[in-house]
Amino acid sequence: MTTIRLAIVRQKYRPDGGAQRFISRALEALDNSGLELNIITRQWSGEPQPDWQVHICNPRGGGRIARERGFADAARRYWQQHHFDLVQSHERIAGCDVFRAGDGVHRAWLAQRARIIPAHQRWLTHISRYHRYVLSAERDMFQSPQLKKIICNSAMVRNDIMHYYGVAEDKFALIYNAIDPNRFAPADGAQRRAAREALSIPEQACALIFVGSGFARKGLRQALSAVADTDRYLIVVGQDKHQRRYQALAQSLGCLSRVRFTGVRQDVLPCYHAADALILPTLYDPFPNVILEAMSCGLPVITSQRCGGAEFIEQGREGFVCDALDIASLKTFAAEMPSRERDPAMGAAARQRVSTCTPANLSRQLMGLYRQLLS
Known part of the structure; x- marks a missing residue:
């Protein structure tokens, strides 16, 4: 079996990022699978395995557009010079063989974002040089004659690309992200008590x-x-430059005493162990890893129709789905969500639903795709 020289392109590698976790889980699963793994990146802050080749492409550039365009040009030049068997880009760079649409479709995101920003900001978005650059790069990539396959992590993203760019259905591979079910497992009584005590x-x-x-x-x-308006507690993991505004909002809604802002956590597992369900009414999300993590931990999920993870939820079975801005439904779902102690059935269904999303399964699907493209 010949070794496949695969190049994966990602501008920045951050260990806590969703796309990066996909890459690292996929690469770990793909290890020893007849692959020579090459990462083309501007900045790598993780711990690469000894047999991964990391190639830094970090051209100087002033503004955001110059940096993005500079990296795209440098990465393309690098892979053309080194003649890899396959180039899989996680960035919108025309000329790659495989594109993984882990960040979704920019046009679809802008359509959703327009729902929550004031009119003057919609106008600014329309004339923004940056957004015009991204939309142009997105269009050029999807129309590139070199593009052989698009990996989507949800049917929602695949359908968006077909809708906005007219790409034929046979150009897609639907490959869901992977989760380690041994690490992300339901809490036992002692873990739950300790996690709750800490919060x-x-x-x-x-x-x-x-x-x-x-x-x-x-x-x-x-x-x-x-x-x-419920007696539910809310654990908030993550960061935002406007966090104080959200704390003030919680205060004005009368629920701040039941909200725990934890900041970014390197290890979110204890927070999942303290919880009974995940709530993520996201405006637009291709398929966030946190949904897989939470479901694998035995947590049902409340999410939105424009979240790829909604594909894993049958209403009332593994959780609930509604429009991201449908506050009335979100309130109903939050109030109806049972605690794990009282009724673990929904959480058990959630864990069962993601049981096929293993790193080994991800590896098999990717290797099958690469061999098909090279045959």
């Missing part, structure tokens, strides 16, 4: 967890509104 959450209370940085997109305002 000062009463043992009998029902607690929801919200995980994500960038609170406006992820829907923290709606999550706070959902728990405000």
Whole structure:
């Protein structure tokens, strides 16, 4: 079996990022699978395995557009010079063989963002050089004759690309992210008690967890509104430069005493162990890893229709789904969500639903795709 020289392109590698976790889980699973793994990146802050080749492409550039365009040009030049068998880009760079649409579709995101920003900001978005650059790069990549396959981590993203860019259905591979079910497992009684004690959450209370940085997109305002008139606690994991505004909002809604802002956590597991369910009324999210993590920990999920993770939720079975801005439904779902102690059935269904999303399964799907493209 010949070794495949695979190059993976990602501008920045951050250990806590969703796309990076996909890459590291995929690469760990792909290790020893007849692959020579090459990472083309501007900045790598993780711990690469000894047999991964990391290639730094970090051209100087002033503004945001110059940096993005500079990296795209440098990465493309690098892979053309080194003649890899396959180039899989996680950035919108025309000329790659495989594109993984882990960040979703920029046009779809802007359409959702327009729902929560004032008219003058919509106008500024329309004339923004940066957004025009990203939309142009996105269009050029999807229309590139070199592009052989698009990996989507949700059917929602695949359908968005078909809708906005007219790409044929046979160009897609739907490959869900992976989760380690041994690490992300339901808490036992002692773990739950310890996790709750650390967060000062009463043992009998029902607690929801919200995980994500960038609170406006992820829907923290709606999550706070959902728990405000209930007795539910809310654990907020993540960061945002406007965190004080959200604390003030919780104060004005009368629920601040039941909200725990924990900041970014390197290890979110104890926070999942303290919770009974995940709430993520995100405006637009291709398929956040936190949904897999929470479900694997036995937590049902409340999320939005424009979240790829909604595909894993049958209403009332593994959780609940509604429009991201439907506060009335979110309030109903938050109030109806049972605590794990009282009724673990929904959490058990959630864990069962993600049981096929293993690193080994991800590895098999990716290797199958690479061999198909090279045959």
